Amino acid sequence: CSKLKKATFQGKIPNNTINCSLQSTCIFNVPKAYFQDYKDALGSMYPYIYVPLKDEESGDQNPNKQCAVPTISYADGKLTFASSTPNAEYHYTITDTDMASDTYSKDGIVKLSAAYNISAYATADGYKPSDKATATLYWVKANLQNTTTNINQTATRGIIATSNDGIITLSGLNNDETVRFYTVDGKQLGAAKAVNGTASQAVSESIVIAKMGNQTIKIAVK
Secondary structure, three states, X not given: OOEEEEEEOOOXXXXXXXXXXXXXXXXXXXXXXXXXXXHHHHOOOOOOXXXXXXXXXXXXXXXXXXXXXXXXXXXXXXXXXXXXXXXXXEEEEEEOOOOOOOOOOOOOOOOOOOEEEEEEEEEOOOOEOOXXXXXXXXXXXXXXXXXXXXXXXXXXXXXXXXXXXOEEEEEOOOOOXXXXXXXXXXXXXXXXXOEOOEEEEEOOOOEEEEEEOOEEEEEEOO
């Protein structure tokens, strides 16, 4: 007389081998999204592979939840991606429009954007990949005073700009640093003081100028 064993799986086929003794009948309940994968991999050994009724009734082609869209921030020379989905991992792309190879210049002058375009999405076992988050890392001047010589020295710092649903967020700022936001024709939209290196402002324009001291960056709002 064989024993009946049931197993329920939440995601992809486990890396470890699935074994049932010859005296057991195994029934597998698997996510609808991975049903065919289980059938292809295990169907010849275990014919009783099913999608739970609640998944069938839902009508969803993929009953798994989607990963939360990651945030992108910058501080202390490091990019940071973060998602509220547990155990999320990140996939990112960084491009720089300034990069060139054997490019022709008639007058010998090349204007640099000093900006990196960044996109990232999150994945986690049992979840669909998140939508992509986008950001731009701007390299701007930072005037630092040498406390020994009392001479101002020019350095650069990175400022990350993101926009989502009409809200612009800047990170990589100094704490308590004030950022002022303007339209392209110079009308001030508002101001925000950085908390933990981050400042945000709600806007309705498609392009906004952010000004930090005497440094400005142009941001396309999404």
